[in-house]
Amino acid sequence: MYAHTISSIQQIGVGTVDFRRSWNWYIKMFGFDVKILEDDTVAERMLPYTGGQAQKRHACIAVNLQGGGGLEIWQYSERTPQPCPFKITVGDNGIFAAKLKCTDVGLFHKELSAKWNKCSPVSSAPDGTPCFYVEDLFGNTFQIIEKKDVYIRDNKLCGGIAGALVGVTDIERSRKFYQEVLGYDRVLYDETGVFSDWSIMPGSGESYRRVLLGKSGSPVGAFSGLLGDNTIELVQPLDHTSRKIYEGRFWGDPGFIQICYDVAGMNELKKFCASKGHPFTVDSCPDGEQFDMGEASGRFTYVEDPDGTLIEFVETQKVPVIGKLGLYIDMNKRDKSKQLPKFLFRMMGLVSRQK
Numbered sequence: 131m132y133a134h135t136i137s138s139i140q141q142i143g144v145g146t147v148d149f150r151r152s153w154n155w156y157i158k159m160f161g162f163d164v165k166i167l168e169d170d171t172v173a174e175r176m177l178p179y180t181g182g183q184a185q186k187r188h189a190c191i192a193v194n195l196q197g198g199g200g201l202e203i204w205q206y207s208e209r210t211p212q213p214c215p216f217k218i219t220v221g222d223n224g225i226f227a228a229k230l231k232c233t234d235v236g237l238f239h240k241e242l243s244a245k246w247n248k249c250s251p252v253s254s255a256p257d258g259t260p261c262f263y264v265e266d267l268f269g270n271t272f273q274i275i276e277k278k279d280v281y282i283r284d285n286k287l288c289g290g291i292a293g294a295l296v297g298v299t300d301i302e303r304s305r306k307f308y309q310e311v312l313g314y315d316r317v318l319y320d321e322t323g324v325f326s327d328w329s330i331m332p333g334s335g336e337s338y339r340r341v342l343l344g345k346s347g348s349p350v351g352a353f354s355g356l357l358g359d360n361t362i363e364l365v366q367p368l369d370h371t372s373r374k375i376y377e378g379r380f381w382g383d384p385g386f387i388q389i390c391y392d393v394a395g396m397n398e399l400k401k402f403c404a405s406k407g408h409p410f411t412v413d414s415c416p417d418g419e420q421f422d423m424g425e426a427s428g429r430f431t432y433v434e435d436p437d438g439t440l441i442e443f444v445e446t447q448k449v450p451v452i453g454k455l456g457l458y459i460d461m462n463k464r465d466k467s468k469q470l471p472k473f474l475f476r477m478m479g480l481v482s483r484q485k
Contacts, residue, residue: 133398134394134395134396134399134402135350135393135394135466135467136443137350137351137354137357137391137394138199138351138354138359138360138391138392139199139292139389139390139392140191140199140200140353140357140390140391140392140444141191141291142199142225142228142386142387142388142389142390143202143204143382143387143390143442144201144202144204144270144387145204145384145385145386146203146205146211146384149189149204151267152203152205152268153190153192153203153484155266156266157192159242159245159266161196161284161286161288161289162192162193162200163192163194163483163484164192164475164482164483165190165191165483166190166192166193166200166450166478166482167190167191168188168189169189169190170186170207171186172186172187173185173186175414175430176382179381179382179440180380181380185208185380186206186209187204188207189203189204189205191203193356194286194288194289194290195281195475196282196286196288196289197231197279197280197281197289197290197355197357198230198289198290198291198356198358199290199291199357199360199390200290202390204387205382209380211383211384212379212380213269213383214376214384216373217269218269218375218385219331219333219370220297220331220332220333220334220336220338220367221297221298221333221365221366221367221372222297222372222373222374222375223298223299223372223373223374223375224296224297224374224375224376224385224437224438225294225295225385225386225388225389226297227263227270227331227386228271228272228273228291228293228294228386229272229273229275229293229294229295229361230273230275230290230291230292231274231279231289231290231291231292231358232275232289233277233278233280233287233289234276235260235274235275235276236252236260239252239262239274241287242264242274246264248264248265249262249264250262250330251329253326253327253329255275255327255342256319256325257318257319260276261274261275261276261327262274262327263327263329263330265330268384269384270385271330271331273295277289277292279358281355281356281358281475282475282476284479289358290357290358291360292358292360293360293361293363294386294389295365296363296364296365296439297365297367297372297375297437298435299366299372299436300366300436301339301364304364305341305364307408307435307436308343308364311402311406311408311433312441313345314343314344314362315345316346317341317342318343319342320340320341320342321339321340322339322340322368323337323338324338325338325340333370336367336368336369337369338368339365339366340363341364342361342362342363343361343362343364344359344360344361350467351393351466351467351469352392352446352464352466352470353446353469353470354392354469355470355472356470362389374438376438387440388432389439389442390430390443390444391441391443393444393445394445394466394467395445396429396445399443400413400431408434410431410432410433414430414431415429427446427447427448428444428446428447428448429445430444446461447462448460448461449461449470450478459474
């Protein structure tokens with residue numbers, strides 16, 4: 131038995147050609163206005179995915195206090211980012227859309243459509259959940275899904291990340307990975323056909339198999355209250371051969387880079403992943419040292435799903451509450467299975483909210 135926990139999605143990475151414009155857009159449109167950390171240094175430990183060379187970059191993690199995972203907004207500082215050379219089609223290999231939750235799809239669609247013209251009509255997912263899709267200013271697609279739960283009421287209709295749509299070449303093989311390694315043990319739907327909710331995306335008129343995976347029970351962990359639960363939707367094209375979204379490009383290039391999970395017990399997780407045939411491809415602290423990222427610190431690792439989509443694990447060691455005053459939470463001195471209190475996130479919002 132491996133003594134580790136894979137909790138909720140901490141963030142989804144988004145590579146961009148313009149860090150500030152992207153973040154400002156996510157603030158204005160989606161309410162990701164609370165900065166957890168910001169860092170402008172060299173990514174020295176991702177060499178397998180950055181051409182074997184350390185690369186300077188500017189990155190931040192921002193959240194929406196209504197609840198859900200965050201966004202890691204990421205731009206190369208010295209290397210010219212390389213956008214995907216083709217228009218991403220439904221089911222292309224990798225993360226082709228992120229799921230974003232909101233409390234009322236109809237009202238949020240009206241609000242968002244008044245200030246942005248790249249929104250699909252309101253429709254329904256295969257299980258009947260109201261949804262619509264929006265393309266951001268650099269072509270990344272978000273599925274807006276209705277979820278009524280709210281962590282901190284913040285006068286917004288929109289919340290944070292609630293999952294991802296991942297294009298795969300073999301659903302059965304991929305489902306085994308997401309079920310056995312990441313713990314998505316529930317099949318919420320398994321449907322095949324042509325789906326009208328994808329009307330905004332290329333390839334929407336073709337046939338696909340869609341499998342939505344969820345987890346039994348409630349998420350656990352220090353950040354689980356804020357991050358909430360989530361789903362992974364696996365999508366396999368049936369009428370065309372999918373393309374690999376990051377073929378020939380680097381981690382951090384424009385698009386959805388990785389799905390990152392909050393975890394505890396990284397050493398045991400390392401053994402567990404290896405036993406399942408998915409060993410860590412990156413380990414920031416293989417000898418137990420501490421890795422600093424701006425005002426936060428922790429240990430991050432990566433594995434790949436069967437198609438090479440990057441999955442990140444982060445075990446947090448230090449969390450800034452009011453960094454300028456030297457107020458931090460030392461995660462090594464508390465029970466990592468116990469949720470952090472809401473007032474700490476309210477404080478973060480008061481001191482780090484971006485306009």
